[in-house]
Amino acid sequence: MITRSNATIKDIAKRLGVSTSTVSRAINGSQDVSNKTKEAVLELAAQMDYQPNTIAQSLKNQRTNIIGVIIPETVNHFFSRAIAGIQEVASTANMNIMVCQSNESQMIEMNNVRTLLNARVDGVIVSVSKETKEYGHFQNLIERKMPIIFFDRIADELEASSVQSDNYDAAFKATKHLIEVGCKRIVRVSGPQNLYNCKWRLKGYRDALESSGMSFDDDMVIYTHYHATDVEQYTNSLLDRYQPDGIFAINDEGAMKMIKVIKSRGLRVPEDVAIVGINNDLYGEYIEPSLTSIEIPAYDMGKAAANMFLESFQKEDLAPQQRIIKSKLIKRQSPIESL
Amino acid sequence: MITRSNATIKDIAKRLGVSTSTVSRAINGSQDVSNKTKEAVLELAAQMDYQPNTIAQSLKNQRTNIIGVIIPETVNHFFSRAIAGIQEVASTANMNIMVCQSNESQMIEMNNVRTLLNARVDGVIVSVSKETKEYGHFQNLIERKMPIIFFDRIADELEASSVQSDNYDAAFKATKHLIEVGCKRIVRVSGPQNLYNCKWRLKGYRDALESSGMSFDDDMVIYTHYHATDVEQYTNSLLDRYQPDGIFAINDEGAMKMIKVIKSRGLRVPEDVAIVGINNDLYGEYIEPSLTSIEIPAYDMGKAAANMFLESFQKEDLAPQQRIIKSKLIKRQSPIESL
DNA sequence: TTGAAAGCGCTAACAC
DNA sequence: GTGTTAGCGCTTTCAA
Numbered sequence: 249m250i251t252r253s254n255a256t257i258k259d260i261a262k263r264l265g266v267s268t269s270t271v272s273r274a275i276n277g278s279q280d281v282s283n284k285t286k287e288a289v290l291e292l293a294a295q296m297d298y299q300p301n302t303i304a305q306s307l308k309n310q311r312t313n314i315i316g317v318i319i320p321e322t323v324n325h326f327f328s329r330a331i332a333g334i335q336e337v338a339s340t341a342n343m344n345i346m347v348c349q350s351n352e353s354q355m356i357e358m359n360n361v362r363t364l365l366n367a368r369v370d371g372v373i374v375s376v377s378k379e380t381k382e383y384g385h386f387q388n389l390i391e392r393k394m395p396i397i398f399f400d401r402i403a404d405e406l407e408a409s410s411v412q413s414d415n416y417d418a419a420f421k422a423t424k425h426l427i428e429v430g431c432k433r434i435v436r437v438s439g440p441q442n443l444y445n446c447k448w449r450l451k452g453y454r455d456a457l458e459s460s461g462m463s464f465d466d467d468m469v470i471y472t473h474y475h476a477t478d479v480e481q482y483t484n485s486l487l488d489r490y491q492p493d494g495i496f497a498i499n500d501e502g503a504m505k506m507i508k509v510i511k512s513r514g515l516r517v518p519e520d521v522a523i524v525g526i527n528n529d530l531y532g533e534y535i536e537p538s539l540t541s542i543e544i545p546a547y548d549m550g551k552a553a554a555n556m557f558l559e560s561f562q563k564e565d566l567a568p569q570q571r572i573i574k575s576k577l578i579k580r581q582s583p584i585e586s587l
Numbered sequence: 588m589i590t591r592s593n594a595t596i597k598d599i600a601k602r603l604g605v606s607t608s609t610v611s612r613a614i615n616g617s618q619d620v621s622n623k624t625k626e627a628v629l630e631l632a633a634q635m636d637y638q639p640n641t642i643a644q645s646l647k648n649q650r651t652n653i654i655g656v657i658i659p660e661t662v663n664h665f666f667s668r669a670i671a672g673i674q675e676v677a678s679t680a681n682m683n684i685m686v687c688q689s690n691e692s693q694m695i696e697m698n699n700v701r702t703l704l705n706a707r708v709d710g711v712i713v714s715v716s717k718e719t720k721e722y723g724h725f726q727n728l729i730e731r732k733m734p735i736i737f738f739d740r741i742a743d744e745l746e747a748s749s750v751q752s753d754n755y756d757a758a759f760k761a762t763k764h765l766i767e768v769g770c771k772r773i774v775r776v777s778g779p780q781n782l783y784n785c786k787w788r789l790k791g792y793r794d795a796l797e798s799s800g801m802s803f804d805d806d807m808v809i810y811t812h813y814h815a816t817d818v819e820q821y822t823n824s825l826l827d828r829y830q831p832d833g834i835f836a837i838n839d840e841g842a843m844k845m846i847k848v849i850k851s852r853g854l855r856v857p858e859d860v861a862i863v864g865i866n867n868d869l870y871g872e873y874i875e876p877s878l879t880s881i882e883i884p885a886y887d888m889g890k891a892a893a894n895m896f897l898e899s900f901q902k903e904d905l906a907p908q909q910r911i912i913k914s915k916l917i918k919r920q921s922p923i924e925s926l
Numbered sequence: 927t928t929g930a931a932a933g934c935g936c937t938a939a940c941a942c
Numbered sequence: 943g944t945g946t947t948a949g950c951g952c953t954t955t956c957a958a
Contacts, residue, residue: 256951267929272953280927302705303651304951306642307934322667329662335688344706347686349674366641367683504873511875531870534843536850595935606945611937619943643935646950 255296264288275300306368315557316364316372317347318357320401325529326546327375330399333550334373341558343370350377361385371395371561373553376403378443378473395560399553400544404444409560409568411553415445418542418575419452422496422524425540425577427460431494431522434462435486437470437506439498449526453496472498479505487513493521500525500532500541507535518581528578538580545573594635603627614639645707654896655703655711656686657696659740664868665885666714669738672889673712680897682709689716700724710734710900712892715742717782717812734899738892739883743783748899748907750892754784757881757914758791761835761863764879764916766799770833770861773801774825776809776845778837788865792835811837818844826852832860839864839871839880846874857920867917877919884912 257275261268266285273281274289275298281289292298306312315338319327331347338345346369350357357377362385364372371394374386383403389396390408399411426434436453439446454464468490470482483506486492497503503525507517515521517537525532525541532539552571560566596614600607605624612620613628614637620628631637645651654677658666670686677684685708689696696716701724703711710733713725722742728735729747738750765773775792778785793803807829809821822845825831836842842864846856854860856876864871864880871878891910899905 257953258951268952269930269954270928272951273928276953282927285927299701299705301646301707301951303642303645303707304934305953307640307646307936307950308952308954310934312642322661322670323664324667325662328667332660332662332688344685344702346683349671362638363683366638368640368642501869504870508873508875529870530840531843531868531874534847535870535874536847596937597935607935608937608946609944611935612944615937621943624943640935643950644937646934646952647936647938649950 254301255293255298256301257298260289260292260296260298264292311370312368313343314367314369315343315345315554316360316367316369317345318360318364318372318374319347319349320352320375320377321349322347326400326527326544329546330375330550330553333547333552334554335550336547337551337554337558343558350380352377352379354380354382358385361389365389371397371557373397373399373557374403375399376401378440381442393564395557397553397557397560399549400445400546402444407568409556409570411549411556411571411573412445413544413549413575414572415448416452416455418526418544418577419449419496420456421452421577422526422540422542423453423456424460425579426494426496426522426524427456427462429494429518429522431492432462433468433490433492434494434496435468435470435490435492436496437472437482437498437502439473440471468492480509483509484513487515495521495523497523497525500527500529500539503539503541504531504535507539522581524577532578532580540580541578543576543578545575549573593640594632594637595640596637599628599631599635599637603631650709651707652682653706653708654682654684654893655706655708656684657699657703657711657713658686658688659691659714659716660688661686665739665866665883668885669714669889669892672886672891673893674889675886676890676893676897682897689719691716691718693719693721697724700728704728710736710896712736712738712896713742714738715740717779720781732903734896736892736896736899738888739784739885741783746907748895748909750888750895750910750912751784752883752888752914753911754787755791755794757865757883757916758788758835759795760791760916761865761879761881762792762795763799764918765833765835765861765863766795766801768833768857768861770831771801772807772829772831773833773835774807774809774829774831775835776811776821776837776841778812779810807831819848822848823852826854826860834860834862836862836864839866839868839878842878842880843870843874846878861920863916871917871919879919880917882915882917884914888912 257268257271261271270285271289274286317334322328335345346367348360348363350360354377357380383406386403386406397409402410402412438450441447457464470486479502497506503523510517510521517523525539528541528543532541552573556569596607596610600610609624610628613625656673661667674684685706687699687702689699693716696719722745725742725745736748741749741751777789780786796803809825818841836845842862849856849860856862864878867880867882871880891912
């Protein structure tokens with residue numbers, strides 16, 4: 249074992265000739281300690297650089313002040329920003345967070361739950377993996393009355409609190425933008441329909457078309473995965489088949505890859521084909537043409553989820569709540585805007 | 588308090604009519620338990636879904652199996668990849684990580700240390716904040732004999748283990764590349780010289796120039812901050828003053844911003860001005876022209892740091908080690924490569 | 927206002 | 943092989 253000097257309550261008690269309970273009370277600001285002893289304890293504690301052992305406190309109090317967080321991957325701007333938001337709120341409540349990533353795997357996600365349970369976290373904030381089809385591991389947490397908040401990737405069949413972005417509205421607005429800018433043949437590149445977000449975005453796209461007197465054509469929808477490696481292939485194929493003049497891409501990364509392919513075929517962006525992405529990634533601003541995109545408020549979603557957590561942690565048996573955070577269409581690609 | 592059923596060793600002991608120590612031994616695979624009782628315990632444990640209380644274990648064993656990690660910011664591809672690497676190695680050793688971010692602030696960093704100390708982590712892996720000038724908080728950890736590993740942003744005045752990338756070599760190679768490609772007037776955009784990385788990269792740049800018979804001119808070096816908001820200003824000013832035909836940018840983000848400014852002045856990239864970035868960010872590949880960049884092996888650096896940690900955690904009083912991970916120059920911008 | 931004592935869940939030295 | 947006991951550092955009830 250490694251030597252590490254750490255003053256304990258006992259050390260202080262001994263040096264002051266009082267009992268450990270008195271020291272504990274003094275440190276925790278209890279009323280029934282004389283001012284004199286309180287001062288003495290506090291002074292010595294400061295002098296000895298006493299730090300309460302949170303492990304011992306956790307064991308005693310049956311609460312760790314740790315919020316477990318499960319996300320698909322840290323290496324993703326959206327999720328890392330969300331974590332920053334969670335962190336921010338957690339720290340104001342003197343809580344820490346413990347982050348696990350599922351790598352988009354249901355099995356790892358199940359292990360994550362186990363890990364957090366073993367660490368005795370006070371509750372969890374989760375964004376569900378893409379691969380997850382079965383929610384037993386989360387149901388288990390709910391049955392244990394452990395506070396659980398879903399964000400962005402929610403488990404819609406469970407009775408639990410959640411924070412989402414306004415997928416439908418955002419998709420509606422993005423599609424409307426393409427229409428306003430003059431696009432007649434708008435392709436949607438969508439993710440799998442078992443994902444809640446994708447489903448609602450598709451609805452938004454569809455309704456935007458129809459509300460503008462354009463007809464929805466399922467052939468104009470490409471169903472793919474998020475981290476598609478086949479962007480080049482499907483871009484070429486959709487260009488060949490549908491001659492779109494507008495594309496509502498799956499996300500910014502997809503959009504940028506598509507732009508590259510489109511340009512390589514001698515088409516101009518956005519004059520010949522206009523594109524809207526999702527996420528408002530850092531670099532959308534710097535590329536040429538700059539990319540119009542939907543900014544999903546990851547940070548605010550993280551904060552909202554953490555606040556919701558805090559609330560349901562304090563009040564027992566609170567009914568599940570749903571919260572929707574508004575996203576924002578960032579219009580760029582100036583050549584088109586000037587139309 | 589929230590109801591949460593969790594079987595304990597005591598519950599198992601009671602149901603089996605044995606003592607808790609026997610159960611503990613059985614579960615921990617001790618030799619001196621009869622096979623019969625061992626089996627019985629294990630079976631009941633599984634049936635009751637017994638999970639050891641890690642808090643209690645930590646308190647008893649004086650070790651938490653948690654590695655503290657302090658990084659400047661999670662919302663940064665480099666660091667989030669490094670965390671992934673640390674995580675990967677940690678999990679093979681059944682350890683967890685607890686991540687704090689300093690937001691590039693020395694004060695927050697000092698709080699981070701305190702937080703991790705309070706959480707009784709078994710040691711820390713650190714990438715120092717840019718703002719940190721004073722290393723007392725880390726020195727404190729070293730004095731407590733707590734394993735501490737620095738990576739990327741190291742504290743070179745402390746006697747501690749560290750993992751770095753080959754800053755000097757990478758800068759040398761990058762500059763050489765610009766020279767080989769025909770650049771005669773190469774500007775270096777550098778960070779503050781109190782940062783170890785920046786210092787060595789500048790050396791590499793300098794030596795590359797001089798080894799090619801070109802002279803180093805400090806006027807051709809722009810000293811700036813990382814997240815410079817003044818890229819437009821300094822790019823314009825350096826373009827006016829030095830008419831460079833090559834730029835070794837501070838990082839990819841800076842490079843992309845510069846490209847935008849350069850193009851807006853009617854200059855071509857890379858024909859008129861060639862650029863090399865650092866980091867090999869995701870989008871360097873998609874922009875036009877694609878960006879040549881140095882790929883810093885964040886993931887491997889994280890793994891190396893975690894392995895180093897594990898080693899120094901196991902062997903007490905191990906002498907500090909230094910490890911350098913090779914980076915890689917990713918050549919893109921094909922127009923120039925064909926010169 | 928203070929102290930004694932029990933206990934959170936676990937491990938380990940010691941005894942049998 | 944198994945049980946008893948003590949203790950990790952803290953909080954809290956109860957009694958004084």
